[in-house]
Amino acid sequence: MENALSAKKNRENAVLLSLSNAIATIRDKSDLFDVIDQKLKSLFDFEDFVICIISDDQQTHSPFLYNQREDFQKNAGIAPASTRSYTIDDGLCHAMMATTVPVVFDVAEVLAWDNPPAWLSFWQNLGIKEMIGLPISDRGICVGFFYLYTKEKNVVSNTYYDILHSISLQISVAVSNIRANEKIAAQLQEINLYKQQLEEEKSYLQEQVEKSYRHNEIIGQGAGIQNVFQLVDQVASSDSTVLILGETGTGKELIARAIHNGSPRQSKLMIKLNCAALPPDLVESELFGHEKGSFTGATERRIGKFELAHNGTLFLDEIGELSLALQVKLLRALQEKEIERVGGRSVIKTNVRILAATNRNLAQEVEEGRFRSDLYYRLNVFPITIPPLRDRKEDIPDLAMHFINRFAKKTGKDVRTLTKHVSKTLMAYPWPGNIRELEHLVERSVLLSKGPVLREVYLPKVEHINPDNGAKDNRIKTIYENERDHILTTLKLCRGKISGVGGAAEILGIPATTLNSKIKKFQIKRAHIL
Numbered sequence: 309m310e311n312a313l314s315a316k317k318n319r320e321n322a323v324l325l326s327l328s329n330a331i332a333t334i335r336d337k338s339d340l341f342d343v344i345d346q347k348l349k350s351l352f353d354f355e356d357f358v359i360c361i362i363s364d365d366q367q368t369h370s371p372f373l374y375n376q377r378e379d380f381q382k383n384a385g386i387a388p389a390s391t392r393s394y395t396i397d398d399g400l401c402h403a404m405m406a407t408t409v410p411v412v413f414d415v416a417e418v419l420a421w422d423n424p425p426a427w428l429s430f431w432q433n434l435g436i437k438e439m440i441g442l443p444i445s446d447r448g449i450c451v452g453f454f455y456l457y458t459k460e461k462n463v464v465s466n467t468y469y470d471i472l473h474s475i476s477l478q479i480s481v482a483v484s485n486i487r488a489n490e491k492i493a494a495q496l497q498e499i500n501l502y503k504q505q506l507e508e509e510k511s512y513l514q515e516q517v518e519k520s521y522r523h524n525e526i527i528g529q530g531a532g533i534q535n536v537f538q539l540v541d542q543v544a545s546s547d548s549t550v551l552i553l554g555e556t557g558t559g560k561e562l563i564a565r566a567i568h569n570g571s572p573r574q575s576k577l578m579i580k581l582n583c584a585a586l587p588p589d590l591v592e593s594e595l596f597g598h599e600k601g602s603f604t605g606a607t608e609r610r611i612g613k614f615e616l617a618h619n620g621t622l623f624l625d626e627i628g629e630l631s632l633a634l635q636v637k638l639l640r641a642l643q644e645k646e647i648e649r650v651g652g653r654s655v656i657k658t659n660v661r662i663l664a665a666t667n668r669n670l671a672q673e674v675e676e677g678r679f680r681s682d683l684y685y686r687l688n689v690f691p692i693t694i695p696p697l698r699d700r701k702e703d704i705p706d707l708a709m710h711f712i713n714r715f716a717k718k719t720g721k722d723v724r725t726l727t728k729h730v731s732k733t734l735m736a737y738p739w740p741g742n743i744r745e746l747e748h749l750v751e752r753s754v755l756l757s758k759g760p761v762l763r764e765v766y767l768p769k770v771e772h773i774n775p776d777n778g779a780k781d782n783r784i785k786t787i788y789e790n791e792r793d794h795i796l797t798t799l800k801l802c803r804g805k806i807s808g809v810g811g812a813a814e815i816l817g818i819p820a821t822t823l824n825s826k827i828k829k830f831q832i833k834r835a836h837i838l
């Protein structure tokens with residue numbers, strides 16, 4: 309008998325020793341899981357176990373280490389998961405916190421209490437009859453619980469209590485180490501994230517410095533652009549969302565930057581996202597960021613433009629190209645003022661001023677169901693429409709001189725002015741690509757010019773140009789859309805003149821009355837034309 313007892317004692321000591329050696333090498337949760345599952349099981353037979361940790365506010369506790377068997381999810385009741393938390397006020401926790409020694413609970417008895425733990429019936433459904441609770445402590449304070457579940461009753465006799473107590477102390481040390489490691493890893497990840505943010509901010513700042521050098525002069529004396537400047541002055545100092553409308557190349561980004569630079573957010577960043585430049589799923593992660601592994605290719609956690617623009621301005625260019633699914637997500641972000649990274653679980657508060665731009669007729673896009681009306685109304689708080697260059701020809705000579713000076717400086721060529729003839733030619737051209745097209749044409753002409761006076765410019769032939777360059781639409785249009793677009797283009801070319809010589813009806817070869825009824829049918833408004 310004595311021999312049998314001492315053999316048992318020896319076996320226990322051996323398990324304890326090997327457990328303690330194994331615990332010393334533990335680096336993470338999976339190491340600890342294996343040690344408990346293999347070494348402790350060799351001491352006595354238990355079915356499963358869970359280690360829970362009490363939250364910092366001492367109100368709840370959550371599973372920290374547990375078996376992640378797939379069949380658990382199929383069982384009735386609440387399977388352990390680190391995302392779940394339970395109140396500490398459930399009798400069981402209080403009993404555990406009041407003791408330093410193992411406590412054995414009869415599962416059926418606990419379930420008959422007034423306030424049984426919400427998760428316990430899950431284990432009963434698996435046939436668990438008893439559970440042994442051991443406190444997990446850190447420097448003498450109870451920080452969690454270690455529950456061992458058994459299918460038989462009285463598996464652990466009193467003689468095991470001492471050894472279980474020693475084991476719980478050792479496991480407590482391992483849990484503390486793992487939590488400390490996890491904290492360091494999370495901090496490292498935060499540091500890397502900030503590093504990435506700083507790098508992105510740096511590249512944005514470099515871009516901004518470059519642009520502010522180029523953008524300190526916005527050229528335009530004509531009434532059309534002066535009206536735009538007035539609107540910019542009115543809205544810049546507020547936090548209002550601004551919708552900037554205008555054909556491609558009319559200066560929408562320049563105006564967005566002027567609004568940002570005139571706002572109290574000017575010392576922060578203006579981040580730009582071109583909604584048309586990427587496929588929809590990438591636009592989502594560009595906007596909101598993503599967590600590591602949230603999709604194939606997401607090898608690193610990455611913050612999105614919303615986060616990057618925090619306390620600054622987010623300029624959403626070509627907003628009309630945003631998919632309907634993303635429009636919903638953007639609307640939610642604007643309404644809630646918070647975002648969720650793709651694959652992320654937590655919400656992130658953001659304080660961002662939104663400027664949006666499009667060369668599409670958004671009101672029409674709404675009518676035709678391609679743009680959500682609720683998002684449109686949220687964006688259309690303060691619309692600014694930039695007139696196309698053909699409607700502000702008076703600005704062309706100044707703009708041309710501005711670009712001549714810039715490119716002469718850039719290329720080192722001595723070009724100082726342009727002839728009257730060139731000026732007239734430029735003013736007669738309809739500029740479907742607007743100021744950007746003028747900028748490129750001047751650049752080319754400066755390069756080709758032979759003296760200090762620009763005598764020649766090489767304009768494309770007008771008949772090849774479709775001045776209604778607004779929609780970059782690759783889909784095949786319906787006959788209805790085509791007819792509407794054709795009428796609209798002609799009306800734009802004629803600046804809204806319907807009848808008489810040079811009127812749209814004459815060009816289209818139909819009576820003015822017919823054109824008028826078509827305008828009605830297609831719901832073409834004056835604002836669409838001008």
Ligand SMILES: Nc1ncnc2c1ncn2[C@@H]1O[C@H](COP(=O)(O)OP(=O)(O)OP(=O)(O)O)[C@@H](O)[C@H]1O
Nearest residue numbers: 526527528555556557558559560561562667743744
């Ligand atoms: N009033 C202006 N004075 C000087 N330069 C201008 C002016 N307006 C536009 N530009 C220049 O014309 C080019 C096109 O402008 P910008 O990129 O702002 O147009 P956009 O309307 O945003 O074009 P897109 O619709 O294609 O995005 C830029 O190089 C910009 O600096």
